[in-house]
Amino acid sequence: xxxxxKHFFFPLFLSSLLGISVPALAQTDSTDDLSNMLAExxxxxxKDYVYASFKTTRLINGHSIEQTGKGILDFKISHRFSTMSxxxxxxxxxxxxxxxxxxxxxxxxxxxxxxxxxxxxKEYDGFVNARIxxxxxxxxxxxxxxxxxxxxxxxxxxxxxxxxxxxxxxKYPFSNRLYFFNQLLxxxxxxxxxxxxxxxxxVHYNFVNTDSEPNDIxxxxxxxxxxxxxxxxxxxxxxYQFNQLTGTSNSLSAGFDIExxxxxxxxxxxxxxxxxxxxxxxxxxxxxxxxxxRFGFNIARVFTIxxxxxxxxxxEKNW
Amino acid sequence: xxxxxxxxxxxxxINISTSAQKHITRSGRVSFNATSxxxxxxxxxxxNEAAAAINTSTSDVVFQVPIKSFKFENALMQEHFNENYMxxxxxxxxxxxxxxxxxxxxxxxxxxxxxxxxxxTIHGVSKEVQIPGIIIIKxxxxxxxxxxxxxxxxxKVAIPNVVSDKxxxxxxxxxNCILKKA
Numbered sequence: 001x002x003x004x005x006k007h008f009f010f011p012l013f014l015s016s017l018l019g020i021s022v023p024a025l026a027q028t029d030s031t032d033d034l035s036n037m038l039a040e041x042x043x044x045x046x047k048d049y050v051y052a053s054f055k056t057t058r059l060i061n062g063h064s065i066e067q068t069g070k071g072i073l074d075f076k077i078s079h080r081f082s083t084m085s086x087x088x089x090x091x092x093x094x095x096x097x098x099x100x101x102x103x104x105x106x107x108x109x110x111x112x113x114x115x116x117x118x119x120x121x122k123e124y125d126g127f128v129n130a131r132i133x134x135x136x137x138x139x140x141x142x143x144x145x146x147x148x149x150x151x152x153x154x155x156x157x158x159x160x161x162x163x164x165x166x167x168x169x170x171k172y173p174f175s176n177r178l179y180f181f182n183q184l185l186x187x188x189x190x191x192x193x194x195x196x197x198x199x200x201x202x203v204h205y206n207f208v209n210t211d212s213e214p215n216d217i218x219x220x221x222x223x224x225x226x227x228x229x230x231x232x233x234x235x236x237x238x239x240y241q242f243n244q245l246t247g248t249s250n251s252l253s254a255g256f257d258i259e260x261x262x263x264x265x266x267x268x269x270x271x272x273x274x275x276x277x278x279x280x281x282x283x284x285x286x287x288x289x290x291x292x293x294r295f296g297f298n299i300a301r302v303f304t305i306x307x308x309x310x311x312x313x314x315x316e317k318n319w
Numbered sequence: 320x321x322x323x324x325x326x327x328x329x330x331x332x333i334n335i336s337t338s339a340q341k342h343i344t345r346s347g348r349v350s351f352n353a354t355s356x357x358x359x360x361x362x363x364x365x366x367n368e369a370a371a372a373i374n375t376s377t378s379d380v381v382f383q384v385p386i387k388s389f390k391f392e393n394a395l396m397q398e399h400f401n402e403n404y405m406x407x408x409x410x411x412x413x414x415x416x417x418x419x420x421x422x423x424x425x426x427x428x429x430x431x432x433x434x435x436x437x438x439x440t441i442h443g444v445s446k447e448v449q450i451p452g453i454i455i456i457k458x459x460x461x462x463x464x465x466x467x468x469x470x471x472x473x474x475k476v477a478i479p480n481v482v483s484d485k486x487x488x489x490x491x492x493x494x495n496c497i498l499k500k501a
Contacts, residue, residue, distance in 0.1 A: 031416040031437075034372035034381040037343060037501065052402045069394025106394075192408070230403045231479065259399060260481045302395055310365040310390045 048137040053144065053189040054197075056264040057104060057112065058298055059223045060237040060253040061272055061280045062199060063129055065144045065187040068106035071306030076102040076116075078298040080273050085291035093294050100275040105305070110134075118275055125152035125276045135189060146185040152276045153177050176207035179278035183221075196224040201239065203282045208245065217282045218242045219250075231259040235268070239281045251284045255296075266298040340375035340500075342461045347371045347496030349384050353471070355487040362486055364389035364400070371496040373461055375425055380435055380463070382415040382494070404476055405442055413441040421454065430455045435465075441474040452494070459500040466493050 054064040057074065068074050082096030090096065102116030110131040117124050127150030135144045154161065158172035181204070187197035199221030208215055223237035237253045255268020271293045272280035286292025347369035353362045368388040372381045386407040391397035401407040417437015425431055431454045439448045452465030468489050471478060478486045 031379045031381050031418075034341070034374055034379050035383075035414075035416065037341065038345075038370045038372050038381060038383050052398050072394050259403070264395075302393060304392045307392050308390045310367065311392050 047140075050135040050137055050144070050189050053135070053187055053195045054225055054235075055233055055257040055259055056266065056298075056300065057129070058266065059197065059225075060235055060255050060266065060268050060298075061251065061270060061275055062221060062223070062237060062239075062277065063127075063146075063148045063183070063185060064197060065131065065146045065185045067109060067129070067131055068104045068112040068302075070106050070109045071304060071308070072106045073303045073305050074104040074106075074114075075301045075303070076100070076104065076298060077300075078102070078275050078296070080270065080275065080296040081294050083271075083286055083292045083294045098273055098275075116276070118279075120274050120279060121154040122156050123152050123154045123274075123276055123279070126150055129185075135187075142188060144185075144187045144189075146187075148183040148185060149181065150277065151178060151180045152278060154179075178206045179276070180204040180206075181277040181281070183277065193227045194224065196222075198222055199239070201277065201281055203278050205245075205278065205282070210246070213245050214243050217244060219281050221281070225257065228256075233257045235266075241282065245282055247285060248282065249284055249287050251280045252288055263302075264300060268296050269293045270296055341372065342375070342459075342498035343370075343372045343501045344496050344498045345370045347382075347463075347494070347498075349382075349492065349494055349496075351389075351490045351492045353487045353490035355485055358485045360485050361392065362396070364391045364397070366390070369494075369496060371463060371498055372501070373419075373463065373498055375461075378418045378420065380415070380417055380419050380437070382413075382496075384413045386411060386413060404478075410441075410443045413439075415439045415448075417448075419452075419454065425454060425456055428456050428458065439469070441469065442476050444474040446473055461498045463494060463496045463498065466491065468492070 054066045057064055057066045057068055078100045080098050082090055082093035084092050086093055086095070098118065098120040100116050100118040102114055104112055104114035106112050112129045113127065114129070115124070115126045127148060129146055129148045131144065131146045133141055133143060133145040135141055154177045161172065161176070181201060183199055183201040185197055185199055187195060189195045201219045201221055203217045203219070205215050205217070219239045219241045221237065221239040223235065225233045225235045227233045233256065235255050235257055237251070239251045241248070241250055249271065251270065251272040253268050253270035253272065255266055255270075258265045258267065271286040271288050272284040273286070273294065274280045274283060286294070346367055348365065348367050349369040350365040351363065354360070355362070366384060366389045368385055370383040373379070386405045387401055389397070389400065391400065415435075415437055417435050419433045419435045421431045421433040423431055433452055433454045435450050435452060437448065438445050450465055450467045452463060455462040455464070468491050470489050472488065478488070
């Protein structure tokens with residue numbers, strides 16, 4: 001009986017001793033105690049999204065899944081020159097240039113809208129790029145999915161437009177000048193070096209040249225980037241057309257994204273002259289195999305229109 | 320005799336734990352400014368998710384700053400900061416572990432000048448540093464304020480030549496954390 005009582009009390013004493021002296025011991029320990037305290041979970045961790053899948057919001061000609069960013073205005077200047085096949089006489093295409101000036105604006109972190117004006121076909125365009133799903137680091141969501149939709153209007157004199165022989169210029173209907181496109185962007189950043197993007201696309205032409213040509217073109221784009229070093233990536237972009245307008249070929253582009261401290265320059269070679277979806281996906285006429293590729297570049301300058309909330313309250317930085 | 324010894328240890332243990340003074344925050348503010356003197360382009364960011372803890376009975380101080388939580392005015396700059404300069408996927412946090420010392424004991428409400436000594440780890444590189452700061456005690460709150468400068472090269476943050484006139488060689492870091500009693 002005696003021994004049982006002993007065994008009964010001893011652990012009780014021991015546990016009460018340990019239970020109270022553990023925190024006392026921990027204090028004399030160095031900063032690990034505080035580090036552990038901070039490391040303890042503070043509730044639900046925010047979702048860790050994959051970022052920097054591409055360097056900018058355009059792959060080459062078409063859109064990428066990158067967003068402009070809330071409150072950011074992105075002024076884009078893009079050039080495509082004539083084909084290299086002109087040789088020295090055309091200074092390898094630099095004599096002839098088409099240009100698109102564009103303004104993209106991030107309404108939210110997931111929605112960008114943009115407008116642009118191209119010299120080719122004197123065309124005005126507008127688009128919405130909305131991110132629907134976003135790839136997470138833990139692969140709960142393995143892809144990023146965006147929808148891009150847009151329309152464009154050509155302001156060429158009607159005497160220069162398609163179907164001019166069918167109707168007199170005065171009666172050329174305005175609706176014939178309109179083009180639309182719908183696109184899904186499905187992208188996955190496999191690792192820091194490699195990102196792949198697929199772009200199923202529908203382009204609608206309100207008016208085409210002949211009865212036998214389709215008003216709706218369906219294409220599947222594929223593209224990606226390989227980072228060559230921290231600041232340069234190699235990009236590829238290809239659009240395969242399932243049906244097409246007469247005399248067109250598929251758009252193929254290759255180029256480099258070069259990041260120079262807050263700005264990204266895109267330099268590339270492409271067989272497409274236009275920079276709107278209806279022109280480069282559905283109306284590319286040059287072929288790489290005939291030397292029908294050209295040099296082009298996109299440059300961008302971003303402006304912060306609406307500052308993030310951390311910066312918005314004046315004087316808050318001067319504690 | 321044994322029981323008396325144990326009992327006294329028990330009481331001592333309780334005494335020490337009641338004097339433990341730990342304060343903590345997970346929403347401290349850390350900002351930096353690495354704008355080059357010659358440049359008009361501001362390179363600055365604010366982080367409102369810094370974690371900090373202080374133990375006034377041992378003078379220990381710990382800071383943990385998630386790098387991705389630094390917000391820039393320019394979203395593109397923020398992306399490049401994470402992707403290329405700080406390599407946030409590899410080095411998600413900057414931290415400081417050390418002890419503070421003050422000429423006066425931090426016993427009652429007031430503003431105290433203090434110095435912290437310890438290890439500052441940024442971009443995976445640890446350096447021993449000594450940083451002057453201010454500790455404000457007010458009721459159950461402790462405020463830690465400090466402003467100091469780090470050399471980017473010390474922490475192996477590479478600045479490419481093309482932006483060497485925009486990004487300064489040094490960055491001014493400001494700390495403003497209000498810690499509540501844990």
